[in-house]
Amino acid sequence: MKILIKTGVLLIILSMLSLSLHAQSRLIRRLQQETEKKIVNEIFGEDEKKDEKGRSQHDSNDRMSGQNRRGAGLEADAPDVRRSIADAGAAYETKDFIAAKRSVRNALWGVEIEIGQKVLESLPTSVSDLEYEKSRDEVSSMGAGFVGLIIGRQYQGKEDLQLQATIGNDSAILGLAGLFWHEGMFVQSTDQPNQKEIRFQETRAVISYTDDDGYTLSVPFGQSSVFLLNGINFENENQFMSAANQFSINNIKNILEDK
Amino acid sequence: MKILYTTLISLGLFAATLSAQEVSKQLHEAGSAYDAGNLQETRMALQQTIHELDMAIGNEILKALPATLHNMPIDQEKDNVSSAGDLGLFISRRYAAPENDHYISIEIIGDSPMISGVNALLSLPVFVGDRNQKRVRLGSRRALLQQNEGQDGIHSWDLQVPMGSTLLIFSLRGDMDENTVTNLAGSLPLDQIERLTR
DSSP, X not given: OHHHXXXXXXXXXXXXXXXXXXXXXXXXXXXXXXXXXXXXXXXXXXXXXXXXXXXXXXXXXXXXXXXXXOOOOOOOOOOOHHHHHHHHHHHHHTTOHHHHHHHHHHHHHHHHHHHHHHHHHHSOSEETTEEEOGGXXXXXXXXXXXXXXXEEEEEEOSTXXXXXXXXXXXXXXXXXXXXHHXXXXXXXXXXXXXXXXXXXXXXXXXEEEETTTEEEEEEEETTTEEEEEEEXXXXXXXXXXXXXXXXXXXXXXXXXXXX | OHHHHHHHHHHHHHHHHHHHHHHHHHHHHHHHXXXXXXXXXXXXXXXXXXXXXXXXXXXXXXXXXXXXETTEEXXXXXXXEEEBTBTOEEEEEEEEOTTSSOEEEEEEEESOHHHHHHHHXXXXXXXXXXXXXXXXXXXXXXXXXXXXXXXXXXXXXEEEEEETTEEEEEEEESSOOHHHHHHHHHTSOHHHHHHHHO
């Protein structure tokens, strides 16, 4: 009987132990699951939340930064010359001189754009191994004035070769420069060994060289025009002049009617 | 005397009509040249039209200026309007006292890109270092006033009034104090001048 009681007590203890172990194991598993979940959340969930928060804050900052991130720019728009002339006439009839002048300026700007485009069409699209960059073609003007009409084209070559052609026309400054030139006031000097007078396509011109700007050819022509060519990273004067000779000063003179 | 006035008025009207005809003629020439594809002719006619319009604007400004200033009548011979296309418009008028060599002159250099730079300089106080110079206000405008003393002891004043791309120079010689100078300058139709030269 004593043995039976001892065995019963032992069984109860064992069963309680077993229950306890089972409960402990469930608790441990639960703890493990919870811990894993916490860790996963810690690693991914919170970061995602943070990322979302960060991203939204970043987006918000971008929106508030005032920095443009989109836009296709302005469409090329030339004034309607006929319309501007008609508007000028109508404004003048009503003695609105300011509006008339504004319309005449618009018309003048439209005409100068057309002149500039014609000159650009006459320029070569490739010079030696350099190709022109259409997006960098430029026509700018302040009307008849100090600066006048400026036409520019840029060429890019392999590696770092660059050529910039600029034509200035109808400018008071160029008129003075031309006067200076035609009066023979240009003096060559041994102080400036990197500049010399040459003849370029039957026109007097000056070629210069500096380490910073490379070769520059200046050809004043007509009453108030100039042709400028700047070559960067050309090997020598011959290579630069060979490129320069692919431009025709006569063509430009004819289009600008400044001979 | 009456005949002289009538003649002068007739001449003025004739000149105005001639100028009006000139603008219309230039615009017509510009249109015809453009239709014919002659861009350089068009350009020249338009440039000439701007010149004619400048002359018309200059005459409008002269008309807007007072007939007398500080009891001095206009010195008609000194009225001048000249234009060099977009290089600018130049207008001048002088009021002179017949009994002495006191005078007031007004010079307006308008619609010139160069003047914008001068105006910017004038608006910076750092450039006003001379004790004979000071910045004054004419209504809502700032101006630069300079006092000069002539060898004969008579003061003269120069007041430079920047207005957009226009510069008005108001010069006076005579016994006037600073208040008189600024009041006289303030009595000029500055808004109208600015509007016409804009």
